[in-house]
Amino acid sequence: MIATVTKLIARRLLAAIPILLIVSALLFCVLRALPVDPAAMSLPPNATIDEIEAKRRDMGLDRPLPEQYAIWLRGALHGDFGQSIQFRRQSGSLVAATLPATIELALAAMVLAGLLGFGGGLLLFRLRGTILEPVADLASILLLSIPEFLWALILLFVFGVALRALPFTGEVAPGLPLPHITGFLLIDSLLVGRFDVFVSACQHLILPAVALGLAFSPTIMRVLRSSLFDVYHEDYIAQARLRGLSERQILIGHALKNAALPTLTLAGVQFSILFSGTLLVEVIYSYPGMGNLMVDAVRNADLPLIQAIGLTYCVAVLLINTVVDSFYVVLNPKLRVR
């Protein structure tokens, strides 16, 4: 099994190279085609038109697009994604500074989405044929129709403003320090023994993670329920019943294992979407992650930074898919045989 997974990862990593090249080229072309003037944006407001022209030449914006891309690619291969126009810092270092917060948020949200999705899916399945089925159905459709930013606002006003139960700005309470070791606040706070910081960070993580989790769980819920319906029509379920197994044993021991496979594939796709969904949620909760940085970059037409963040999202999605496929191989014996 380990050999199969290793082969799969190696194959995926190799395939990632052309994908990343294509995505980076597409990103580069699309960004350059936008009617924005990075040269003007990078100069102070009292710069003259001549100075802006000089800056444009200095930034290489007067060269042919393929040449501009080649220059950028050469830099990127050496870890230089260009200097951010807005922050005048290396785009790579800005991404590195904000990525851990986004990863923490996305992972927390995914765990929640998984728990809610699987729990909700099982509940929906259990309620089949009862008078509660239409209500549960309606509830899942309602959940499905609310996007993450709306959940973010609803939760903020209910738990932050009305009940005042949870904090909703930043990553940790103002009076507390921010330890910097790995960049992952939850880990760093434990490493330095600041449990108060750890608890505060968890509190600040709750609302954004729940907002994202709630938005992405309904799809998992509904796919799990459909998969369970399909699985329950299989012969081995009928045979299990004939063997005298309880409904609970059938569901947990037989049906769920098989129904989980398509759900897991979908969860992988959902996680990729969820990762990009952090953007608006981070802005609403002032969470200092990469999504928040992306909004700044877009607002200021900071092309090098947009390019760096876009590529990071692409790498993240490829990695997530690889991990999910690896799990799939582990869980599905048929794939191991092949």
Add this chain to the structure above:
Amino acid sequence: MAFDLPRRSVLQFIAGAAASISAPFARAIAAGNDAATVGWPNDVPSWDPNQRFTPDAQPIFKAVFDQPLDQDPQLKLIPHLIKTWSLAPDGLSMAVELRDDVTFHNGDKMTTADFRYTFFERIKSGAKLDIANSMKKVQDIVIESPTKATMKFDSPAPTMPQWMAFLGSYVVPKNYIESGGLDNFLHKPVGTGPYKLAEYELNSRIVLERYDGYWGPKSKIARVTIQIVKDPSARVAAIQSGQVDCTINVPVREVQRFAQDPAFAAEINPITRVILLNVRADLAFADKNVRLAAHHAIDKAALSKAFYGGAAVPLSVLATPGTPGYIDDFTFKYDPALAKQLLAQSGFSTSNPVKIGFAATNGQFPSDYDIARAIVAMWKNVGIDADLQVIEYAKYFELNRGGKLPEATLYSWDNATGDPEIFSGYQLNPKMPFSPWKDEDIGNRVLGLFGVADYDKRIAGYRDLERYAVESGATMPLLQSVVTVVRKKTLSYTKYGNGWLLPQTLQWS
């Protein structure tokens, strides 16, 4: 002993958890008079204050760094690090005398060496700084003593005193940067301001601690946390729930709601920012009648009432009340009948409207898109059919450079100094990237004023220019913009005419 450590850890964990659980909402109260949290819409672009001209970041920079000159709440230039200054009659030099009791946060004394380094040496070394642009006329800074120096300019620099208190003009420590390197400075910035930077997290928070060695009045609050909250609704929620003690730039309707709550003070303050229509001199606007009709058709008072609670002053010139370029006795009147008459002279009417393009941002400044839609309706009533398109602010310069802006564009222009050169001078200068109005007549008038060293002559020249530009239909000033502030009633601050909310002026009662 083996038992003691885990027990201590467990107790520490419980205590920490309990403190943390109760902290978020009790913190403003628990912190007492020694701390305050401010919800701020934007982060600083960098901790090098000379690097980027970002108006929203100036109050934060002014807490950590000092400017050579300062402005009082009415925006009058006042001494600061510079005790006295004297601009030569020809505008080619400016003698300055610095205070001798100023220290940086690392204890180093601030001298003319730091002043020369900031405004001359750093720029000449090729560092990518926005002040390289504002200081491009500086030919040299001759040091006469640790407190006396003379700035030499290659051409008249009549607004140099204003620039000494404007964007990016903050004195930085020469020795600290040269010995420790720029990266160290960006990581641990050292200024001479009333607060030291205690902690910083990108896009999240800035923690300021009072600098006890400050040469000026000591700040009343020892620790100010600037919480970066970009979303306006989140800022409203943050002040409502007590997570911040004060915030700015919340929607006007929310200010009106907070004003009813006895726990809060809510204000809509007019500032030195103008909302205007930048116009072209060609296409349908080549006809002066059409331009003037478009201006006469706009009911500015109605716009102010509808979108700014009536607090935004209707403007007739590109300057705000109280600033040197403002003309009290000049009004460009709202007169839809006259607008119709002017259009009729050019063969247009409500049944045969003149068609124009109109661009506006959505969310760049409060109610921008709503204002644009209201203007479209006002124009329709007199016979102007405007095709409204939304543009990103970032696209403005590129569209203008390529001559692709439509006849009119809704725009907002900030000028904390209030000086007319930075209002109409910059807005109408054809060599600058702002105005789509490209015309030799007005262009030459503007360029001529850039070299006038005599203050009174310069101001008089700008007042003439402003009136002429409006009467020619070369620009359409609309409203004085506003900044909204919501704070706990017990937290006060000093109100500045340019909208600054300075951490060093915060005070609990």
